[in-house]
Amino acid sequence: MGDADCLQSGNPSARLPAFVSHKKKNHFRSYCGDSGIQYNMLRVPIGGTDFSTHGYAYNELPENDVTLSNFTLAYEDYEYKIPMIKACMKAASAPIHIVSATWSPPIWMKTNDAYSGHSKLRKEYRQTYADYHYKFLEHYAAEGIPVWGVSISNEPLHASVNYIPAKINNMGWTLDEMSEYVMENLGPTLRGNNSNFKHVKIIAGDDLRFTITLFWNTNLGNDVIGWLDWNMCLNTEGKPSYIGSSVDSPILVNAEEGEFYKQPMFYAIGHFSKFVPRGSRRIRVNVDCGDKEAELIINANSITTVEMLNKNDMESNEED
Numbered sequence: 456m457g458d459a460d461c462l463q464s465g466n467p468s469a470r471l472p473a474f475v476s477h478k479k480k481n482h483f484r485s486y487c488g489d490s491g492i493q494y495n496m497l498r499v500p501i502g503g504t505d506f507s508t509h510g511y512a513y514n515e516l517p518e519n520d521v522t523l524s525n526f527t528l529a530y531e532d533y534e535y536k537i538p539m540i541k542a543c544m545k546a547a548s549a550p551i552h553i554v555s556a557t558w559s560p561p562i563w564m565k566t567n568d569a570y571s572g573h574s575k576l577r578k579e580y581r582q583t584y585a586d587y588h589y590k591f592l593e594h595y596a597a598e599g600i601p602v603w604g605v606s607i608s609n610e611p612l613h614a615s616v617n618y619i620p621a622k623i624n625n626m627g628w629t630l631d632e633m634s635e636y637v638m639e640n641l642g643p644t645l646r647g648n649n650s651n652f653k654h655v656k657i658i659a660g661d662d663l664r665f666t667i668t669l670f671w672n673t674n675l676g677n678d679v680i681g682w683l684d685w686n687m688c689l690n691t692e693g694k695p696s697y698i699g700s701s702v703d704s705p706i707l708v709n710a711e712e713g714e715f716y717k718q719p720m721f722y723a724i725g726h727f728s729k730f731v732p733r734g735s736r737r738i739r740v741n742v743d744c745g746d747k748e749a750e751l752i753i754n755a756n757s758i759t760t761v762e763m764l765n766k767n768d769m770e771s772n773e774e775d
Contacts (some may be wrong), residue, residue: 461498461685462539479542482706482715486687487547492725495549495733496603498683499536501557501591503570504609505623506686506696507531510559510570513587518563521583526590537598539687544600549733554683555591556606556661558624560584570624571698574614575632585640592652604656607633607641612662622698633659684724688715730760 485491502512514526544551559570564584567574576584592602607628614627628636637657645652686704693701705721708714734755742749748764 461500461504461683462536462687478713478715480546482688482708483539483542484546485706485717485721487543487551489548491546492721492729493547493549493732494543494551494728495547496552496554496681496683497540497543497687498554498556499540499595499602500609501555501588502529502559503531503624504558505571505698505700506689506694507624508695509697510624512559512561512570513591515561515563518561520563521580523583523586523590526587526594528594532594537595537600540600552603553595553600554604554606554658555588555595555602556609556658557588557626558609559626560587565626571622572614572625573627574625575627576636581636581640582644585636585644588641589644589650589652592655596651602652602655604658605641605645606658606661607636608661610662623700682724682727691716726762730754731762735760 486494500507503510511529511531513529514520514523516525540551540553559565560576560580562568562570564577564580564587565574566577588605592605595602608626610623610625611628611633613623614625615629637659641657644650645655645657684705685702688706688708689695689702689704691707691709693703693707703718703720705718705724707716707718709716731752732754735752736754738751738753740749740751744763746765746767748766750762752760752762754760
């Protein structure tokens with residue numbers, strides 16, 4: 456099973472000098488180290504997101520540059536994202552799979568000429584968009600960071616459906632458009648004879664949870680094999696976000712005091728990330744647990760774990 460958080464360019468543990476070095480190391484060990492909850496995946500944005508301090512993409516100028524002649528990584532990559540990824544890789548004893556995703560490409564590729572709002576990729580730039588991903592993979596590989604998987608786009612539904620507010624950086628796709636793009640552009644670009652990234656996975660359906668069939672009944676018994684959370688950490692106000700968003704995070708950072716706080720969800724996620732590592736196998740069990748669900752897991756080291764979900768809102772002090 457894979458569990459991951461997103462490394463945003465606005466992550467306060469990386470941005471604020473007051474968050475001292477040894478606290479940063481402890482933060483990364485808490486997520487990825489053997490003494491922590493042992494995340495084995497990380498998600499890195501390709502360009503900016505709604506939790507960046509400003510909107511940005513790569514190769515924004517010159518406009519209509521189909522050869523991407525000015526593609527370079529951003530200040531945020533070199534100062535925040537790449538150092539954080541390397542710190543997590545150093546803290547982990549198992550390989551960390553890096554998943555990358557674009558929220559919005561340069562606005563000249565889009566039908567609305569903006570980072571957010573209802574939009575699509577201009578059809579004449581489909582191959583350019585595939586090359587945009589390839590160049591990102593090249594630049595991160597040059598920094599010593601191999602990317603395991605690349606997503607077509609983050610939450611395309613935000614930019615596709617009129618009744619969903621579309622303030623976040625986004626770009627919409629229909630299923631047919633996504634299929635055509637993978638078959639005609641991204642797939643051949645990554646799998647072509649001259650590609651150095653034939654091994655990179657292509658991820659579709661990178662969208663809101665309610666778009667996943669059977670989500671409301673989803674658990675380990677319904678073939679869930681991973682979880683990607685939104686933010687590795689935020690400040691105590693659930694920020695930064697240049698569009699004013701404020702959400703929760705497994706870890707909140709109080710950089711001015713040099714502290715970070717592990718939220719209840721940190722420990723809830725840890726039940727899976729630490730005890731259901733990559734390579735584990737689920738064993739079907741038939742047991743009457745009343746209002747609880749149980750799954751039996753055997754990991755690669757033949758250690759058996761029982762994961763239980765209590766569906767009763769009442770606290771229980773039962774001991775089995």
